[in-house]
Amino acid sequence: MTSYQTKSGLSVHPMLVDFVEREALPGLKITAEQFWAGFAAMLAEHVPTNARLLAKRDELQGQIDDWHRRYGPVSSNPQGYEFFLRDIGYLVDEPGDFSIETLGLDPEISSLCGPQLVVPVSNARYALNAANARWGSLYDALYGTDVISRDGDLAPGQGYNAARGAAVVARAAQFLDEAFPLAAGSHKDVTGYHVVKNGETRMLAVDTHAGRTGLRDPSAFVGYGGTEENGEIVLRHNGLHAILVIAPKTPIGAAHAAGLSDVIVEAALTTIQDCEDSVAAVDAEDKVGVYRNWLGLMNGSLQDTFEKGGKSVTRTLKNDRSYKDVDGQPLTLKGRSLLLVRNVGHLMTTDAVLLDGKPVGEGLMDAALTALCALHDKGNNSRTGAIYVVKPKMHGPEEVAFACAIFSSVEKFLDLAPNTIKIGIMDEERRTSANLKAAIYQARARVFFINTGFLDRTGDEIHTSMEAGAVLRKDEIKGERWIASYEDRNVLIGLACGFSGKAQIGKGMWARPDDMAAMMDAKIGHPNSGANTAWVPSPTAATLHALHYHQVDVFEAQKRRHNQPLPPLSDLFSMPVQVPYSLSRDEITRELENNAQGILGYVVRWVQQGVGCSKVPDINNVGLMEDRATCRISSQAVANWLRHGLVSRDEVTSVFERMAAVVDAQNAGDPIYRPMAENYQSVAFQAALDLALHGADQPSGYTEPLLHAARRKVKAREAGKLAQ
Numbered sequence: 001m002t003s004y005q006t007k008s009g010l011s012v013h014p015m016l017v018d019f020v021e022r023e024a025l026p027g028l029k030i031t032a033e034q035f036w037a038g039f040a041a042m043l044a045e046h047v048p049t050n051a052r053l054l055a056k057r058d059e060l061q062g063q064i065d066d067w068h069r070r071y072g073p074v075s076s077n078p079q080g081y082e083f084f085l086r087d088i089g090y091l092v093d094e095p096g097d098f099s100i101e102t103l104g105l106d107p108e109i110s111s112l113c114g115p116q117l118v119v120p121v122s123n124a125r126y127a128l129n130a131a132n133a134r135w136g137s138l139y140d141a142l143y144g145t146d147v148i149s150r151d152g153d154l155a156p157g158q159g160y161n162a163a164r165g166a167a168v169v170a171r172a173a174q175f176l177d178e179a180f181p182l183a184a185g186s187h188k189d190v191t192g193y194h195v196v197k198n199g200e201t202r203m204l205a206v207d208t209h210a211g212r213t214g215l216r217d218p219s220a221f222v223g224y225g226g227t228e229e230n231g232e233i234v235l236r237h238n239g240l241h242a243i244l245v246i247a248p249k250t251p252i253g254a255a256h257a258a259g260l261s262d263v264i265v266e267a268a269l270t271t272i273q274d275c276e277d278s279v280a281a282v283d284a285e286d287k288v289g290v291y292r293n294w295l296g297l298m299n300g301s302l303q304d305t306f307e308k309g310g311k312s313v314t315r316t317l318k319n320d321r322s323y324k325d326v327d328g329q330p331l332t333l334k335g336r337s338l339l340l341v342r343n344v345g346h347l348m349t350t351d352a353v354l355l356d357g358k359p360v361g362e363g364l365m366d367a368a369l370t371a372l373c374a375l376h377d378k379g380n381n382s383r384t385g386a387i388y389v390v391k392p393k394m395h396g397p398e399e400v401a402f403a404c405a406i407f408s409s410v411e412k413f414l415d416l417a418p419n420t421i422k423i424g425i426m427d428e429e430r431r432t433s434a435n436l437k438a439a440i441y442q443a444r445a446r447v448f449f450i451n452t453g454f455l456d457r458t459g460d461e462i463h464t465s466m467e468a469g470a471v472l473r474k475d476e477i478k479g480e481r482w483i484a485s486y487e488d489r490n491v492l493i494g495l496a497c498g499f500s501g502k503a504q505i506g507k508g509m510w511a512r513p514d515d516m517a518a519m520m521d522a523k524i525g526h527p528n529s530g531a532n533t534a535w536v537p538s539p540t541a542a543t544l545h546a547l548h549y550h551q552v553d554v555f556e557a558q559k560r561r562h563n564q565p566l567p568p569l570s571d572l573f574s575m576p577v578q579v580p581y582s583l584s585r586d587e588i589t590r591e592l593e594n595n596a597q598g599i600l601g602y603v604v605r606w607v608q609q610g611v612g613c614s615k616v617p618d619i620n621n622v623g624l625m626e627d628r629a630t631c632r633i634s635s636q637a638v639a640n641w642l643r644h645g646l647v648s649r650d651e652v653t654s655v656f657e658r659m660a661a662v663v664d665a666q667n668a669g670d671p672i673y674r675p676m677a678e679n680y681q682s683v684a685f686q687a688a689l690d691l692a693l694h695g696a697d698q699p700s701g702y703t704e705p706l707l708h709a710a711r712r713k714v715k716a717r718e719a720g721k722l723a724q
């Protein structure tokens, strides 16, 4: 039994008390009494509203289910459906035209465009790596991925492959030619880069076989470091920097006529340190682990020591980069990505804190604790003193208003100016997409982004229309009109609400972390569509995706889109369902196997090891980033087919049993993995199966309730064993 401590009438888990009083509060002007009193008052104010909003979700879902049972799919009566949604209050009246009013945003949010990295904050090694991913080696990113072909002579092999290296250098030169063209000739023919005096100022002189030249746009040269002839040359294009590293004595530099040993590009401008979809945090102990890492990122103390390549490595946060500008004056470039923190949504509760003996909203605790930790940022993260909270899975404007009300309360008891806490509105539930303008209006004084592309959005789409009919296979859903409409509406509404030059319009995750060539083909579509940023799964992906923001001037793209017509709501509600369904038995089984494999592969690591985001091979052996959102899609898809009789419970169970053996084989190299095929009663296997069999009954189709319960069971057993 946990011996909770009483704090201002709350029962607080001792681990959380210790963390707050011994780690988070020291160094701040806030006393423990002040904090607990403010936190208790905030909970008392908001817990009832939280419960009311969740009840409203269920009520609306029940009404939508009834409508479908009565009338079938939306296509049977699109106008009637929209009328019905308005009637039940799912669709609300739109406000008149307005512009967002958010003040005090950092340039990485308002005026710079580039990749947004996401990382589970619970993993210190990755979280630090992500914070440091502001800068990435283009040579490494190209050499290590399939952006450079791995065929024939270019295959990476054991040691350094000089042919592959040459292809990397050529591809980097191509990037330089596109972003920083020379007045004459090509970067591939350069024999020397020289910083030369030009009166009182300096310029970049470039020697090629054909003679001396310079940059076509000389102002793209903005600084230099090291010695003038052997060091770093800083260039800037579309607001993003790239650094030429001239180091002729290194093996790579020695092979280049100009000694160019790398091109370092400004990559992850912003990083979301995630407490949500990619994290498994189910109790006070886990939550404190998450908050402790976030605190360490905010006060700069986080470090992690681990084994890599047979060596012990200690990773810390990088410092700013120091250079001289063209006038010889100091030029400082931020060394780290601007860090944002994703809180959990409004659904889950936590027993880390009890109010009147009952667990409180986990999102309420996240708001208070992540803001408290962020008070330790002394300008190293946000230069403007802003705290950036990304808020997921909100259903419509009233839930956005609720998040803002929570943040107001936190600001009051932490003595922060109103609207210090900015909100990123994730457009990942259908009720938000359908009421986006009204949702933004509720947050107009603190919104710093809206974004799309979410896997959760597809999960919600399936769940909302669960009674409408059988859905398409999950990859087919992506090609449908409702998704295009969701994407377009988000950008166009954002532009109409004045986001351009003020706040981010973002796009979603690239979920195939090893397929970088395909990402390079696909993700240029994001800046082209007018998005300032888009999510990437790794620092390498950030480095590569950064090139797209050199190729596309996002603000120009936004101008082009500004007055385009908004796709109608009927498009947004046009998700097709098929009655009767036209797939063959084999196709159905294969899709079921694919979903089962993804669910099992993800869930087993979540439940057994507390890993919230994993790379899991799909049925074609392509490594997919799996997190709670992808798991939501897969489980809702199976639940939907079960509901409509395409598959039976027995079939689902036997496919899950079969795929358990496949997943076990995939994890054979993991010494702490416990096979599922040996024990179908294991907590992990049962949790995975439950997600499918009981998916239709889960709140909004979320995976959290079942995952949390299963992980807690495993933790309790492990604690029991240790205690014996």
Ligand SMILES: CC(=O)SCCNC(=O)CCNC(=O)[C@H](O)C(C)(C)COP(=O)(O)OP(=O)(O)OC[C@H]1O[C@@H](n2cnc3c(N)ncnc32)[C@H](O)[C@@H]1OP(=O)(O)O
Pocket (backbone or CB within 6 Å): 117, 118, 119, 120, 125, 126, 127, 129, 130, 274, 277, 278, 308, 455, 456, 509, 513, 537, 538, 539, 613, 614, 615, 624, 625, 626, 627, 629, 630
């Ligand atoms: C639907 C949504 O909610 S999307 C948002 C949630 N998803 C995410 O946050 C995805 C984050 N990405 C990840 O967690 C990982 O990239 C995974 C799980 C997809 C793949 O992880 P792994 O299999 O360990 O990747 P892989 O072995 O290829 O690479 C590991 C290396 O890359 C680094 N790395 C990988 N992803 C990240 C990341 N997101 N941030 C920082 N570093 C990362 C690791 O630090 C490690 O390098 P190191 O040895 O120097 O520490």
Ligand SMILES: O=CC(=O)O
Pocket (backbone or CB within 6 Å): 277, 392, 428, 453, 454, 455, 456, 457, 508, 509, 629
């Ligand atoms: O949170 C991200 C998603 O894709 O869902």
Ligand SMILES: [Mg+2]
Pocket (backbone or CB within 6 Å): 277, 392, 428, 454, 455, 456, 629
């Ligand atoms: Mg999500």
